[in-house]
Amino acid sequence: MSETISILCVDDEPDVLDVVVRELASLEDTFPLETAGSAAEARECLDRLRRDGTGLGVIVCDHIMPGENGVDLLVAMAGDEQWRITRKVLLTGQAGLEATVRAINRAELAHYIAKPWENRELLHVVRRQLGLYIAARGLDPLPYLRHLEPGQAAALLRHMSDADR
Amino acid sequence: MLIRTMNRKWTGLFLGLLALLVMPFLSLEGLSFSGHVALGIFSMAAIFWIFEPIPIHATSMAVILSQVLLLSDQSVISGRLKLLHPEGYTAPAFTQFYGTLANPIIILFLGGFALAAAAEKYKLDRNLTRVLLKPFGTRPVMVSLGVMVVTAILSAFMSNTATTAMMMTVAIPIVAAVSRDDPFRRLIGLSIPVGANIGGIATPIGTPPNAVALAALARQGVIVPFSTWMMLATPLVVVTLLLSWWGMCRIFPPRIERFELRIDSTFDRSPRAIAAYTVFIVTVLLWITEKLHGIPSGVVAFLPLVLLPAMGVLEKKDIRGFSWEVLWLVAGGISLGLSLQQTGLAVWMVGQVSWEGFSTTGLVVLFSLVGFLVANLVSHTVSATILMPIAISLVLPLAGGVSAALVIPIAAIGIIVSYANILPISTPPNAIALSTGLIESRDLATSGILVGALGFIFTILFGLVLWPILL
Numbered sequence A: 001m002s003e004t005i006s007i008l009c010v011d012d013e014p015d016v017l018d019v020v021v022r023e024l025a026s027l028e029d030t031f032p033l034e035t036a037g038s039a040a041e042a043r044e045c046l047d048r049l050r051r052d053g054t055g056l057g058v059i060v061c062d063h064i065m066p067g068e069n070g071v072d073l074l075v076a077m078a079g080d081e082q083w084r085i086t087r088k089v090l091l092t093g094q095a096g097l098e099a100t101v102r103a104i105n106r107a108e109l110a111h112y113i114a115k116p117w118e119n120r121e122l123l124h125v126v127r128r129q130l131g132l133y134i135a136a137r138g139l140d141p142l143p144y145l146r147h148l149e150p151g152q153a154a155a156l157l158r159h160m161s162d163a164d165r
Numbered sequence B: 001m002l003i004r005t006m007n008r009k010w011t012g013l014f015l016g017l018l019a020l021l022v023m024p025f026l027s028l029e030g031l032s033f034s035g036h037v038a039l040g041i042f043s044m045a046a047i048f049w050i051f052e053p054i055p056i057h058a059t060s061m062a063v064i065l066s067q068v069l070l071l072s073d074q075s076v077i078s079g080r081l082k083l084l085h086p087e088g089y090t091a092p093a094f095t096q097f098y099g100t101l102a103n104p105i106i107i108l109f110l111g112g113f114a115l116a117a118a119a120e121k122y123k124l125d126r127n128l129t130r131v132l133l134k135p136f137g138t139r140p141v142m143v144s145l146g147v148m149v150v151t152a153i154l155s156a157f158m159s160n161t162a163t164t165a166m167m168m169t170v171a172i173p174i175v176a177a178v179s180r181d182d183p184f185r186r187l188i189g190l191s192i193p194v195g196a197n198i199g200g201i202a203t204p205i206g207t208p209p210n211a212v213a214l215a216a217l218a219r220q221g222v223i224v225p226f227s228t229w230m231m232l233a234t235p236l237v238v239v240t241l242l243l244s245w246w247g248m249c250r251i252f253p254p255r256i257e258r259f260e261l262r263i264d265s266t267f268d269r270s271p272r273a274i275a276a277y278t279v280f281i282v283t284v285l286l287w288i289t290e291k292l293h294g295i296p297s298g299v300v301a302f303l304p305l306v307l308l309p310a311m312g313v314l315e316k317k318d319i320r321g322f323s324w325e326v327l328w329l330v331a332g333g334i335s336l337g338l339s340l341q342q343t344g345l346a347v348w349m350v351g352q353v354s355w356e357g358f359s360t361t362g363l364v365v366l367f368s369l370v371g372f373l374v375a376n377l378v379s380h381t382v383s384a385t386i387l388m389p390i391a392i393s394l395v396l397p398l399a400g401g402v403s404a405a406l407v408i409p410i411a412a413i414g415i416i417v418s419y420a421n422i423l424p425i426s427t428p429p430n431a432i433a434l435s436t437g438l439i440e441s442r443d444l445a446t447s448g449i450l451v452g453a454l455g456f457i458f459t460i461l462f463g464l465v466l467w468p469i470l471l
Helices: A014-027 A039-052 A070-078 A097-107 A121-137 A142-147 A150-157 B002-025 B033-051 B056-071 B078-084 B094-102 B104-121 B124-136 B140-157 B160-175 B184-199 B208-219 B226-251 B271-288 B302-310 B316-320 B324-342 B345-351 B360-377 B380-399 B403-418 B428-435 B441-464
Strands: A005-010 A033-036 A055-061 A087-092 A111-114
Touching: A005 A014, A005 A039, A005 A121, A014 A033, A014 A121, A033 A039, A039 A055, A039 A070, A055 A070, A055 A121, A070 A087, A070 A097, A087 A097, A087 A121, A111 A121, A121 A142, A121 A150, A142 B428, A150 B160, B002 B033, B033 B056, B033 B324, B033 B345, B033 B380, B056 B094, B056 B324, B094 B104, B094 B324, B104 B124, B104 B140, B104 B160, B104 B208, B104 B271, B104 B302, B104 B316, B104 B324, B124 B140, B124 B160, B124 B271, B140 B160, B140 B184, B140 B226, B160 B184, B160 B428, B184 B226, B184 B428, B184 B441, B208 B226, B208 B324, B208 B380, B208 B403, B226 B271, B226 B403, B226 B441, B271 B302, B324 B345, B324 B380, B345 B380, B360 B380, B360 B403, B360 B441, B380 B403, B403 B441, B428 B441
Parallel strands: A005 A033, A005 A055, A055 A087, A087 A111
Antiparallel strands: none
């Protein structure tokens, strides 16, 4: 049986979160979408995923939020064995140079999307990152194939042989 | 679901080990002690291969180990071997079992792997697809035919799985733009796995069941040249491919008027790419002309294995990327076949049933039917591996020393196994096609039944009418 891989979207503005969820809705039949309005909520969500044994493929995170900021959350996740290989995407208009550098160096940030972003840009990025996550985990790509970028799918499938089932 | 999977695995593990341990202590009439031991190993292998408590290639490795430990001159019970094998079983050198890994047919496959890796690395597969698809034009049914033909040609030399993966990733982005309720999506989604599954039959290196059949024949001293296999299999592939296409176009009639499968790629003209193309062409030509120069295909296969790494076409990581587990899987089967013959187990098993009144054709139909049904549920290679040693013992006395009379039934059984593609789990190409979302399980069942019926009927027909003339 294949493992469930979720996507977590964190943003304090409900309107932005709405747009994000709408853009990623096509992935939801395979990758459950989780949302959080703050870093604290995101941490609750992570605890729940940990309990359920669900993997987290991608986190799409805003930076400036009330309470803990996004980059700090990502750095904390990078230090946690369970979320270390989760692909981390920053979706923000206001992260300064310092915070961005910190995200790259300390949280191994995978991608930076500046708000406002172009239509489908986010979907494209998330699909790519999911492919990289599946490759890094060495998971069987078949259950996720229909959502992956064709080029990536070809590379992932190369490991299959005629003796596979 | 998970619990059921776990139960199945544990049941398989328990039954397999039980068979291995208990069989030697039974005293079945007419079976030697070594035959009992071989029966234990055979039963364990069959149970493990079907229930899959461990990966199927690991089962093959376990088979070779068990044979070395229990039936070779290095047996752990070797001091008492004479006592335990009172009927005078001469234990073969353990190197015989290890040697199956270097069997000429394994080397033939290895050569095929090297060629396929080079073709993939320099995008020869994509470029050939682009060039070969062009003449088929833009009428949707013709595009479907083109896809089937090109997939079949490629999968005759590459693995069915790699070909499907390549074709699917080329086709999906373009086909995805077609309206969801247009059957054309399903037609293309099925054309690829059907083409790949059928195409593998065409050459000895196309798919592992071919190797299983050829190895079984080689053990009886019948060496089938590359070109002879192609001469038998290619007309069958062409006929079943065309009829499958015709049938599938009736079941899934496209609605769109025009469709263009555009592929962006250009031939790599770097020196290494040219070297790869040259080695590919030379090797295939030498394989096809085996009868003219007399160099066996297993020897020719070593040419790309030397040249491609020597010229830097294949690097270390490419060699590591070969499907080594497929070779282990086939080698384990060949090794098992050795003991089935040497211990007299195969003859004993065949003797348990009265086959009187069965003609060779009747036997082939029966074994093909069993092989076909089993191969839908388990790996094609495994199905062929379990059946082949038994089938050949049955056919051998009927063949009366005529090699054609041995080749036809064994090739037919090996080939029909490849036509078993009804379920998503029947073959990796089916699983890939299903996971693209273009098709559903019942579409696979529809095409699988059509193609399976055609394959079954025409293989038997060709075996009766055409092959005797060709051989």
